[in-house]
Amino acid sequence: MKKTPLNQIHRELGARMVDFGGWDMPVQYSGVIEEHLVVRQAAGLFDVSHMGEIEVTGPGALAFIQHLTINDAAKLADNQIQYSAFCYPEGGVVDDVTLYRFNERRFLFCVNASNTDKDFAWMQQVLSESAMTDVTLNNRSAEFAQIALQGPKAEEILSSLTDVPLADIVYYHFHEGVVAGVKMIISRTGYTGEDGFELYLPASAAVEVWRRLMATGAPHGLLPIGLGARDTLRLEKGYALYGHELSRDISPLEAGLAWITKLDKLDFVGKAALVKQKADGVQRRRIGLVLQERGVPREGYPIFDGDREVGVVTSGTMSPTLKIGIALALVEPAAAGIDNELQVAVRNRRMGAKVVRPPFVQ
Amino acid sequence: MEFPEELKYTEEHEWVMVEEELAVIGITDFAQDSLGDVVFVELPEVGTFLEAGKAFGVVESVKAVSDIYAPISGTVEEINDDLVDAPEIINTSPYEDGWMIKIRMADAGDADNLMDAEAYQALIAEES
Missing domain, CATH: 3.30.1360.120 (Probable tRNA modification gtpase trme; domain 1)
Known part of the structure; x- marks a missing residue:
């Protein structure tokens, strides 16, 4: 190494x-x-x-x-x-x-x-x-x-x-x-x-x-x-x-x-x-997500808009400053609107997440 | 690192304290240190039957997700609600305030198969 x-x-x-x-x-x-x-x-x-x-x-x-x-x-x-x-x-x-x-x-x-x-x-x-x-x-x-x-x-x-x-x-x-x-x-x-x-x-x-x-x-x-x-x-x-x-x-x-x-x-x-x-318009957009309940979004977790899978988490963590789960993600443009409510599949559960424009911490 | 003599231990780094038919379960000092800052804990609901060797919950640090396994079979009697809002207690007090669940053992004899503090320390000496 x-x-x-x-x-x-x-x-x-x-x-x-x-x-x-x-x-x-x-x-x-x-x-x-x-x-x-x-x-x-x-x-x-x-x-x-x-x-x-x-x-x-x-x-x-x-x-x-x-x-x-x-x-x-x-x-x-x-x-x-x-x-x-x-x-x-x-x-x-x-x-x-x-x-x-x-x-x-x-x-x-x-x-x-x-x-x-x-x-x-x-x-x-x-x-x-x-x-x-x-x-x-x-x-x-x-x-x-x-x-x-x-x-x-x-x-x-x-x-x-x-x-x-x-x-x-x-x-x-x-x-x-x-x-x-x-x-x-x-x-x-x-x-x-x-x-x-x-x-x-x-x-x-x-x-x-x-x-x-x-x-x-x-x-x-x-x-x-x-x-x-x-x-x-x-x-x-x-x-x-x-x-x-x-x-x-x-x-x-x-x-x-x-x-x-x-x-x-x-x-x-x-x-x-x-x-x-x-x-032509991009097929995916990078967004920020803030979890609405306690949990940690992580890379690779799929993102849903209702029943439809619309993207994936690219990086996620528990924010040490905010003490809530935050993530960067790539999603379909239609799902990328600010304040849009999406769901992150965290293992066997779907957790609510809101689309935000990063930075998460000013 | 501490490994109280009165506890039993598993290869998956849980500890068990037996009180007659009840068993209190948590993760060891070694486990919390390896994980780093714990930021999330998911525990089963009271009344759930746990099967020995099966995952019953999840503990997450900033960097890692880790399953917690049932050391012995039994029914969940009580969970440590304080961990939901303050999971970092697991780092500061893994054997006391950081306990996770209390179960009513299906067979109190199961605890005899677990490691004592000496055997567990030998195991982690090998791992680290």
Whole structure:
């Protein structure tokens, strides 16, 4: 199994470890609910070093990225970040990614851990088929550790370890600066819906930086957070997770990502299929569901509108904030209206569920 | 982790406390720790007949769904209603406040076949 540079730290902290797409990762330290709530109320520290980093450089970098991705990368200024995706020609999703622009000739993609090799191969294929010669792709995933510091206390904690004026880094922007003596990318992004940072740093410095952050943050209530709470935190905000709300078989239009699908952009991989899908109307829509009784909707549970099966849960959990069952689901468009009353088949029972527009937690 | 001497245990990580013809049933400290934060419990109705070895309820944590099996046959006399609104009691007090059901045993002798605390600890040492 692959290990991040922080693996030993997790073991020292007594984390429960799981195989997450081939990575030996902490699923929880003190408990999913406690970890979840501390991120909403104070701050949490996540090892997300399993995420992949793929660099695109050269005079043709921007043109290549415009061809590869569904969002409009031309809108990015230097030091700005964009949420985007790669699609197959058929319109399904290769991966959802964040794109960092250093300058017109240098970009970095942050990609999902278990998709890194697939994404890199896909990028090489798209590049070779494009006949562009002034672009270089570099999979730098092994060089980087990635630590996410998330929560309302994140800026206060980080500010005591850096001279970088953090208040000047606005959401979805980044700055290259020194934290705890280590030069890194300080990115004001995250997957929790809270304020916070994702730090991209040399793998060799990860242990030292983690320890400094924990020591500095402890008086503010900072706790280490595992993948269990990472999942419940993103679900409460309605964020898609590849392999659940997104896949080769689910298009960004179906998955609620029309807002990053720029069909008026010049040609990009998947555009024709997505334009057609939009014109014909999607067959499924991603919705949010709130259970009307106590229970936990889970991935794969079928959804009914009366006697008719209209869709399936793609991710679900008991919301630690709301203490009710919440889910993201794919359903027929006719069943997707806000406030519509549907039923989730939870084992042998049907539980009432109301359609909502995520986020579940503001 | 605690495994009270006065209880009997199953391979499916339930515990049983026998009080004459009645048996109180819950899940062990090991079970609650493995599950993590319990967020939902489904229990049978009073009067239901439970057959030894068959699932009688469900306990769910944030990440997992787990069946609970009847350690012995009998009729449900009482269920712990507090767990419906506060299932986390199973994490904080698996052997006392977190008890799940009380059954009237079909055959009080059935409890003799269950493991004692020592045998159960040996079993989980093997599993973990």
